[in-house]
Amino acid sequence: MLAEFLVAQALGAASRPRIEWDAYDVVTPDGVLVEVKSSAYVQAWTQARPSAIRFGGLNGRTWNETAGYADSATYNADVYVFALVTARDHASYDPLDLRQWTYWVLPRRIVEATGQRSMALSRVEELAVAPVSHGGLAEAVRVAAEAGERL
Template sequence: MDSTGWGSPPAPGLLTGREPIERAGASLQDFWAWSMSDLRTTTVRSLLTEFLVARAVGAATRPRVEWDAYDVLTPDGARLEVTSGAYLQSWPQSRLSTIQFGGLSARTWSESDGCSAAGSYNADAYVFAVLTAAEHDRYDALDVEQWSFWVLPRHTVAATRQRTMRLSRVEVLAGPAVGYTDLAERIREVVKGDRS
């Protein structure tokens, strides 16, 4: 089938949020505000983290692709897996959350084969992000100063054979965290080192 049939959908473009939801008296921005305003939820925080990484490396000019085997594709072709955690959540807590990153290896999907039988490490580099706020009244996911990042090459992550990893292990493997302003350079260093 061609791209106009039922086999392949057209490639999405970036939307502005001003698009109307016909006969609902609302816009796409209204939907986004309704569905994504709680930046403490795991799902929304994860999407925000992917966006922040995409912006840092200049890859936010195309929409996120849900079924890609990685989260961000840099302009120079590096595949990035982005995983995040936070000490505070959207539910009542008796203590701060333990940071653990998941989804390090995952099954891939292809049009011809469907889902792969086994998980694999599919990115060139892995970006681990933590929203560091430890008090609810200071929590601001939109303040990049509250984020810390660690970056590891695929071979290091794959050598652990882990699907999930605690922050303490990431710190041992990656060394000190970098802030948002240094993230793109750190990603470039890790990818370049892994490709040499």
């Protein structure tokens, strides 16, 4: 939820309440549908080593009140934002420090072309142009939306 809020804030969309069961996490003021996937090396529990980074739930079955769940899973956003808290130990971990967040942004057509339900960080890094900071997120989402297919 924090990652979704931070992305919404960066995109100027934090004032719109999130609707449960929506097929995406954020709608930009320009109507771009954004799915946020987040991960971190450090978890709340004691760890022998930092977590391996993997982003799951890339596609899913949509749901609505009248029809229930869709028959098949689809990629439901225009743009996917992969958010990572980069701290590697509990002593330095501060998810409210925006400098600790790194983002990769991909248009739906690239995520969909993988056919994957989840992706390791290494695959996201291969597919994305470059990582961006919190301050560069709005521009990266705009560029990805223009480069991809809008729903």
